[in-house]
Amino acid sequence: ITIHFIAADGSEQTVPGKPGQSLMQAAEKARHPGIAADCGGSLTCATCHVKVAPEWASRLPEASNDEMAMLEFTASPREATSRLSCQIELTAELDGLVVHLPTAQY
C-alpha cells in the first residue's frame, strides 16, 4: 500500500507500507526524516506525531486512552486529527492514506 506524507512546507513523499506494519514502521523503513519515533513504538515519546488528512481521519480506528494521553506531549500543537503514527496499524483499506507532518517532533 502507499502512504502520502506531506511535510510542513507542502512537499510530498510517498512511502510504501505493508498491512500489519504500523504507520511509524513504514516511515522508518523508508527513512522518512519527518518521523523521529524515539521510543520505537512503545507510546512514550510522542515524536511520531502526524496529522491525518480530514478525509482519512474517520476511517481509522479511534485512538486509545493511552494514545490520547501521549498526544498531550507532542512538540507541535496537537490538532483535531493528530495521531501517533506508531499506533496506526496499516491495513489494505488504508492504501492511499494521506498524513501531514508537524513542523517539529521536538
Ligand code: FES
Ligand atoms: Fe514513540 Fe510513537 S514512536 S510514541
